[in-house]
Amino acid sequence: MNTLLLPANVIAFRELLQSKFPGAHPTRKEGEALITGVACVDAVRLPRGAVMEIVGEKASSGVGLLLAALLQRESAVAEYTAMVDGCDAFDPWSVPALSLDRLLWVRCQQVTQAIKAADLLLRDGNISLVLLDLQLYAARDLLRLPSSVWHRLRMLGEQSGVTTCIFTPGPLISCAASRLVLEPSLAADDQYRDREELVSALRTSTEGARYHGRRAG
């Protein structure tokens, strides 16, 4: 909303509230980064409204760990997270029950369903982070999708300020602002280790932004 259209007393009241409760009134600024509490994601300094591609080419490369960590993220104002589960692969018993209260789970059976669901959530703009999990699909199936699909998601995210993390089995989203590649680093003994320790030990490599699009305010 254009603040110029607001009455002066409303603007003054907002400023007063922001000064009293700075944590509760995070204002979206140009280039503001999404803070998730997950080191490898935060290191990218992903701007809000951008698309991030997270690639897990091999089985058990840590996609599930990263998803679970993003679902447990904490922010100043409690925010909801939407997960568009492209392959209906999410196991709710694998994440702490308390983090489920702030999750919108969309269970899909087909890629097209998942894309439509993500499209709707990005248009809506009520939920600030959308996780689109397509990692269990074969890369060749996803490559059949026209690239305009990803461009449309990127543009919708820019307009609504919703950040999107897309989990894929290979690098295929050319318009992603950033790409995080997960390298296989997990072993059978890891199932007895602490979750936080496992997330921090994930081996990742980052590719910088390929697309520098217009950033919506």
Next chain:
Amino acid sequence: MFAAIHLPCFQFQAITLGGAAGPAALLDEVVTGTPLAREQACVLQVNAQAERLLVHPGMTASMARARCATLQFLYRDAGAELAAQEVLLQCSSNRTPFYESTSPGLCVLDLSSLPGVKGAELAYGRAICEELARSKLTARVGFARRADLAILAAHTAAPIRVMLGEEVDRACLGALPLEVLQPAWQTAEVFALWGVKTVGDLCKLPRAGVTERLGREGMLLWDLATGGRDRLLKLVRPVPGYRVEEDFEHSIECLEPLLFILRRHLQSLCDRLGATWRVAAAAVVELHFEDGSRHLRELRIAEPTRDVELLFRVIHTALEGVSAAAPIRGVVLEFRAVTPAGSQSLLFERTLKDPNRFAETLAHLEAVVGSGNVGRVRLLPSRRLDAFAVTGFFENEKSTVPLRALEESTCSGLPLRRLRPAPVTQVFLVDRKPAAFRNARYSQAVTACDGPWLVSGDWWDVTQAWRREIWIVTGEDGGLYQLARHRNGEWVMEGLLG
């Protein structure tokens, strides 16, 4: 101060609405009766022209016709009487919220809390008469300090009577027929035997004597005849309804005309909500089809509102995905009304910018991925695989899992990524341990395995009992797979770890 509004010859007025031309009489008999029954039907009420021709209530139809060959017979109509009574109640409710529907064609209003009536009763009564005249009803209005006395005053009004000096005005009540007190027919017969025909006749009898002979009813009638006692009104409290039903004259086969009709009803229902300062928390839409089937949908409004456009959008979205085998014959629309919330619930909790828009998006999502596939997850207290339920996003139920189970679910280790449905897998065992596995998608030699873990549940119920033997195996590609053997010996791959 009480006012009584009386519609004289109520049943007659209800049918004719002032439109009867020529002498007419109202019969309490159905038209389909036999000719003899019609001849012997009793005349209930007559209009002034018939009365001038000496036709009186109580005559049979044949006697009345003998007095006047051109007499027009009318028959009672319950629907018309109901409609006329509604008009009367509406008129009363426009004046005060404290009114009584005493009998058909009679209402008593408690005006004690209304300022400006005392001293201006005639003008007030005229306004009531004019309002009812617009609905073609003739009314008489009586004012008095007691409700029952006001009723008697209304019966003698022409068309307005104010009875404040009771002793002075009581004399005029004496000529009223005894029927205005509405005695039971047995009591009326006794009075007839005594020769008591008017209210004045009854007043002349001693109260103790009437009570002794006719009991409680006699005492009450005597009290009524002498001006009544102070009593409380049986107030009409209309239940505000937020429901409309419509059966279509012509069946509807597509969405647009249905939406057009619903839009119209929405406006009226929202007006009703606005009149009572309430908002809609849910909308129930019910479609009736020609083949007798029904489609019922309850739509929860995320942020209760009475905004017509917003509610219309929610209903539109919900109906978009509906398909049916037969055209729509009728529709029912109902709102669940609540009092609007006075304040924001929690300062740091509300993070949905537009809950109603989000609810609409959820409806769209449900249309795309199917019902029950969108929402929040609720864990169920079981170790069975996929022990959870997906509930609506705006249902604020707390998890049904006990606290201990929640604590246990603060997970460590690697999360499982499920394969749904779990594919049946061929597992090759060496020394009773998996050495390789193969299914439609994965085929791996096992380099390491961990297990088995035995889990079971519902053992007390033979039909529900389950048991699994779980193995975590490492494939030659480095992936970690979860295999399970069921009690029937069948292997499945439940998912991947990490």
